Amino acid sequence: MRYLVPCFLLLAAMPAPAATRFIVRFADQASAEAARVASTPPAPSARARRAARLVDPGQPRHVATLATGAQLFDVDDGNPAHFVRLPGVVSVEEDRMARPFALPDPLYPRQWSLHDARAGIDANVAWARTRGAGALVAVLDSGITAHPELDGQQVPGYDFVSDADRARDGDGRDADPRDEGDWEDPGECGRRRAAAPSTWHGTHVAGLAVARRGNQLGIVGVAPEAKLMPVRVLAACGGRLSDIIDAIAWASGGHVPGVPAASRRADAINLSLGLEGACGAALGDAIAQARARGSVVVAAAGNESVAATTFAPGNCPGVVAVGALDRRAGQAWYSNHGAGVTLAAPGGALARQRIDDLISAVDQGSRTPWRSVFRYMAGTSMAAPLVSGTVALMRSLDPDLGVDEVARHLVDNARPARCPKGCGAGLLDAGATLDAVAQGRP
Ligand SMILES: [Ca+2]
Ligand SMILES: [Ca+2]
Ligand SMILES: [Ca+2]
Structure with missing residues (x-):
């Protein structure tokens, strides 16, 4: 029994895993809009916040619409298969991190x-x-x-x-x-200096x-x-x-x-x-x-x-x-x-x-x-x-x-x-x- 308390504290201190972000393309505007509305988080009322704790970790949350019309979603469990359920989905790709091409110093x-x-x-x-x-x-x-x-x-x-x-x-x-x-000019810093x-x-x-x-x-x-x-x-x-x-x-x-x-x-x-x-x-x-x-x-x-x-x-x-x-x-x-x-x-x-x-x-x-x-x-x-x-x-x-x-x-x-x-x-x-x-x- 005496080990329960430290174990509990350890679990409570662990941060929630970061959500994975996906870029999703749809066949048409209507499908994109339907998916966006269905997955837009509710206003953060007290009730909504309570409800949010019960949210399915596989439920996509809409983040933004990109310039090309593609939609950006967060998914807590990081599984792209959740998007397959949505109508009109054409492609799903992870919103990965690009890095600057840091060339080594050439000399x-x-x-x-x-x-x-x-x-x-x-x-x-x-x-x-x-x-x-x-x-x-x-x-x-x-x-x-x-x-x-x-x-x-x-x-x-x-x-x-x-x-x-x-x-x-x-x-x-x-x-x-x-x-x-x-x-130095000739002789400027000494008679014989060039x-x-x-x-x-x-x-x-x-x-x-x-x-x-x-x-x-x-x-x-x-x-x-x-x-x-x-x-x-x-x-x-x-x-x-x-x-x-x-x-x-x-x-x-x-x-x-x-x-x-x-x-x-x-x-x-x-x-x-x-x-x-x-x-x-x-x-x-x-x-x-x-x-x-x-x-x-x-x-x-x-x-x-x-x-x-x-x-x-x-x-x-x-x-x-x-x-x-x-x-x-x-x-x-x-x-x-x-x-x-x-x-x-x-x-x-x-x-x-x-x-x-x-x-x-x-x-x-x-x-x-x-x-x-x-x-x-x-x-x-x-x-x-x-x-x-x-x-x-x-x-x-x-x-x-x-x-x-x-x-x-x-x-x-x-x-x-x-x-x-x-x-x-x-x-x-x-x-x-x-x-x-x-x-x-x-
Ligand atoms: Ca350098
Ligand atoms: Ca000076
Ligand atoms: Ca000076």
Whole structure:
């Protein structure tokens, strides 16, 4: 007897099965009208509602008349045989659900960095947990261009380039982080430097982290449902340390004099940039404060093929410094290396075969923005946003994950890589890392 009550509660809590809807064609208007009248539910008076509880589950209920004259009915027991009884019925078909033809992103097969069994970060396993919804990646770089892979993915950013000449937008700091182009005229950025077209570096980096998925276009970012905060710190000939310091403070929710506060603090701050030398006190302070506010600071280790400890901000305390691996999960020949590297991620080979590099969003303009395209690039600049995107996935799954916990999970779940000169914990494994976060492993 004592089991009766819970059993009864269980039955009472079970929802009624959903009715099946059918499209029914009739031989003539009169038959359709007769069926419609016979099966139109009564007005919902109290009496009718009582009666409705006794209604035969095989009794069709008229829902609507379609443009072609076909009639739409609900049947509770889902059996189309009930319509055979109606006079003049020509055909009965279920009102099934159509779905949009969601083509995969056509360049995804080329993104070996995400899915190659040996050299990829196992993104598919991570995406079974989350695609990054709710998380935010700040990309401190050359700014952003209009690109369908990034449109609609953004929260307001800022342009921290204080030098109007280098900014190429006619003024100092402003609220528009559009990439104005970083092309170089011969000698403009150093006596022996040749002319160079704009790189659209910030757009490429941002695409690797958060490019849209399932839009029938281009690539997929590591965290395609995370948001992007585009912050411009690089312009013609590079970016000033002071601008980068303020941008790190701002993106992490800190106050910067003269700049309206950011809408929210970023979960990951991606720095695919660097300068030779020790981590200065001012930069170190900015990073320590950003970490205290909950932002994970991720920096490229650098492409000079030297010890990573000789380049900032990758050598600053608390930074996740990212080296680059090639398509065979070996250390990329250009990557900075050694004890200063936290872990590595695919960055490409920088060889003649561009298909071994990383493809992402850029603009086609050689100087100013023209039209959105995709292009291969290689470098630790490309490896870092794979880590930043993974941080966004982690924070999407567990928004309370601390900055040190994030770093520890990244390191503990990395896979071995062939790095004779040292690439920290090895290859980023987004799948294993997200599994560890999901399981709440200490
Ligand atoms: Ca400006
Ligand atoms: Ca601007
Ligand atoms: Ca896409």
